[in-house]
Amino acid sequence: MNFQEANYWLTTVSMPSATPGDLPTRADVAIVGAGFTGLSAARTLAKRGITVTVLEANTVGSGASSRNGGMVLTGMKLDISTLASRYGIETAKRMYAASLASIDLVEQIVREENINCDFSRCGHLEVACKQSHFDSYARSAEVIAKEFNHQLRIVPRRDLPAEIGSVIYFGGMIDETSAGLTPTRYVAGLAQAALRAGATIYENARALKINRGPGGDFQIETTRGNILAGDVFIATSGYTSSTTPALQKKIIPIGSFIITTERLADSLACELSPRNRMIYDSKHYLHYYRLTPDNRMLFGGRAAFFPETKSTVQRSAEILRRGMIKVFPQLKDTKIEFAWGGTLDFCFDTMPHAGQNDGMYYALGYAGHGVAMATYLGTKIAEKIGGGSDEIPFAGIPFPGAPLRLYNGKPWFLPFAGAYYKVLDWIS
Numbered sequence: 001m002n003f004q005e006a007n008y009w010l011t012t013v014s015m016p017s018a019t020p021g022d023l024p025t026r027a028d029v030a031i032v033g034a035g036f037t038g039l040s041a042a043r044t045l046a047k048r049g050i051t052v053t054v055l056e057a058n059t060v061g062s063g064a065s066s067r068n069g070g071m072v073l074t075g076m077k078l079d080i081s082t083l084a085s086r087y088g089i090e091t092a093k094r095m096y097a098a099s100l101a102s103i104d105l106v107e108q109i110v111r112e113e114n115i116n117c118d119f120s121r122c123g124h125l126e127v128a129c130k131q132s133h134f135d136s137y138a139r140s141a142e143v144i145a146k147e148f149n150h151q152l153r154i155v156p157r158r159d160l161p162a163e164i165g166s167v168i169y170f171g172g173m174i175d176e177t178s179a180g181l182t183p184t185r186y187v188a189g190l191a192q193a194a195l196r197a198g199a200t201i202y203e204n205a206r207a208l209k210i211n212r213g214p215g216g217d218f219q220i221e222t223t224r225g226n227i228l229a230g231d232v233f234i235a236t237s238g239y240t241s242s243t244t245p246a247l248q249k250k251i252i253p254i255g256s257f258i259i260t261t262e263r264l265a266d267s268l269a270c271e272l273s274p275r276n277r278m279i280y281d282s283k284h285y286l287h288y289y290r291l292t293p294d295n296r297m298l299f300g301g302r303a304a305f306f307p308e309t310k311s312t313v314q315r316s317a318e319i320l321r322r323g324m325i326k327v328f329p330q331l332k333d334t335k336i337e338f339a340w341g342g343t344l345d346f347c348f349d350t351m352p353h354a355g356q357n358d359g360m361y362y363a364l365g366y367a368g369h370g371v372a373m374a375t376y377l378g379t380k381i382a383e384k385i386g387g388g389s390d391e392i393p394f395a396g397i398p399f400p401g402a403p404l405r406l407y408n409g410k411p412w413f414l415p416f417a418g419a420y421y422k423v424l425d426w427i428s
Helices: 008-014 036-047 078-088 089-114 132-146 158-160 183-197 265-270 310-327 370-385 416-427
Strands: 026-031 052-055 123-127 153-156 172-176 200-201 207-212 216-221 225-234 253-261 278-281 287-291 299-303 336-347 353-357 361-366
Touching: 008 336, 008 353, 026 216, 036 052, 036 183, 036 310, 036 370, 052 416, 078 089, 078 132, 089 132, 089 183, 089 370, 123 253, 132 153, 132 172, 153 158, 158 172, 183 200, 183 370, 225 370, 253 310, 287 310, 299 310, 310 336, 361 370
Parallel strands: 026 052, 026 225, 052 200, 123 278, 225 361
Antiparallel strands: 123 172, 153 172, 207 216, 216 225, 253 299, 253 336, 278 287, 287 299, 353 361
């Protein structure tokens, strides 16, 4: 199989130029990471007149923010019943409301900053891989309507052809609130908005050490020099490193991989996805897919749990192509043009978290829902730093580490986790 081992989304945009010159000696706030989280925070802080510097180890948006499927989804990785039983119904309501507000916030930023990123409220479709999965949709929709005042639509199997050109599923569930966008254009727009507001962004400035000085300021040692900051916000998600070991030990970096086809004829694209939804299936070891704005089929999933390397991308591309053809036999002769990988940030409780650790602010743990939630939590933490509201439902919940402390940031157990989820999909 011949394809470019490259991120298709990067062909859609020219990333903005970062701030030239040397690092400043001081900033009110230093943000580590120039993805959705860090850039939305930088934009918010700079608009409040706060001096903010973003330190990026590589280039703007080079991590998961440019490598994802561009799905702006409601909800979280965990289902509603699990949220309610774990945290109580009132906290679960606040969490779900935050997930809905996160979509609105992305749309608001896109509109206010005039970001040309193909944002569209196209809705998402979850498709059931088993009858039991479909049966659970009706129960979930009823609870969400009653307790969370949000409407979902159940699609029985006989009506699925109006939503998807595949016959392998047992039904679906639609949330019209979700959206899609081109992630590289969105992260580039966030960077431009932050720069216009007065923030500075320094690329190839990897944070090496962060220490608290005698005056209370943080001293950050980077590959481009040192900087002092009154506050530090860690926005590194799946790329969290030993620079912040306490956070690294609570984050599991999981690989997610994507292939995109050549451009499809309009008639075929319409057959595969008549309403241009963001689509994902009901498995733990799931697939997610959508049409790109130029009519390619983008097909992704956890083909290999380990983060991207040349070998994992190659192997994952072959696995994903087989999965795509199983869903859409119509694509069996369609060329794959691009394949790439990225690293997601999962916590041990599969929840997003935000707050402070060792005096530094953080937000991470998006588990594949990062486009909207990273934007939301980046903005909310920035508002808190700036003296605003600290009402963040993910800030007060327990943040567990590995059982028995058997994890130091190197995910040795991922092959076992992958096997476990495959068995779970088989028996559930």
